[in-house]
Amino acid sequence: MTSSSFYFGPIATVAFGLDRVEKLAGDVNGLVGEGAPVLLISDPGIAALGDRAEGILKAGGHRIARFQDIRSDPLSRQIDAAAEAARKADARFANLTVSFANGTLVIAGTAARVADAWDLAQELRRIPGVPRVALGSVEVK
Numbered sequence: 001m002t003s004s005s006f007y008f009g010p011i012a013t014v015a016f017g018l019d020r021v022e023k024l025a026g027d028v029n030g031l032v033g034e035g036a037p038v039l040l041i042s043d044p045g046i047a048a049l050g051d052r053a054e055g056i057l058k059a060g061g062h063r064i065a066r067f068q069d070i071r072s073d074p075l076s077r078q079i080d081a082a083a084e085a086a087r088k089a090d091a092r093f094a095n096l097t098v099s100f101a102n103g104t105l106v107i108a109g110t111a112a113r114v115a116d117a118w119d120l121a122q123e124l125r126r127i128p129g130v131p132r133v134a135l136g137s138v139e140v141k
Contacts (some may be wrong), residue, residue, distance in 0.1 A: 024053055025060020037063045037090045039123050041082055044068050065089030073129045076100050086123045092116040096138070098124065108136035 015027065028038060038057055042050045047068055054064050067085040070078050083098035083105075096109040096117055105124055111117050114135070121133040 021049075021053060022056060024056045025062065028057060028062060029060065035061045035063070037065065039065045039067065039086050039089050039126075041067045041070055041085075041126055043070050043072075043128075063089070070127060071129075074127060079105065079124075079127065079130070082127055083120075083124060086120055090119075093120045093123075096120055099136075104132040104134050105130055106134050106136045108138060110139045110141050112141065114138055114140055 015023070028036065032038075040050050040053060040057075050066060050068060054066065057064050065085055065088060067082045069081060074082075079098065079100055087093040087096065092111060093116065096107055096111055098120075099106045099108070105121075107117050107121055107124075109117075117135050117138040121135060124130060125133050
């Protein structure tokens with residue numbers, strides 16, 4: 001019997017351990033740099049964990065925005081509100097719009113760099129229940 005080769009990616013890093021959350025600021029620094037803006041997205045049921053993470057990230061020098069009105073299989077209004085929270089948290093996202101069609105979030109609008117639209121896509125991919133995020137028409141100005 002032969003097996004086909006395959007690729008599974010991207011693989012997310014998983015860190016765990018007693019009080020591992022205390023190292024969150026260092027983890028974020030390694031991913032996006034020191035002092036980067038961070039959008040914490042969670043459902044209201046874990047608000048206390050969000051409070052703890054926010055304190056750790058602020059102590060690490062990050063600017064924090066929170067969005068807690070999300071659930072599994074989010075409603076369109078929740079996705080719109082999360083996108084608005086991301087736009088308020090980071091000025092690079094101010095002129096980008098997010099629409100929801102056929103299970104996919106589509107980002108369009110204007111940005112200084114196409115990479116800024118991609119960064120917004122990465123933020124929105126963290127929303128539970130969002131299977132796909134696509135870049136639509138993004139004009140660079």
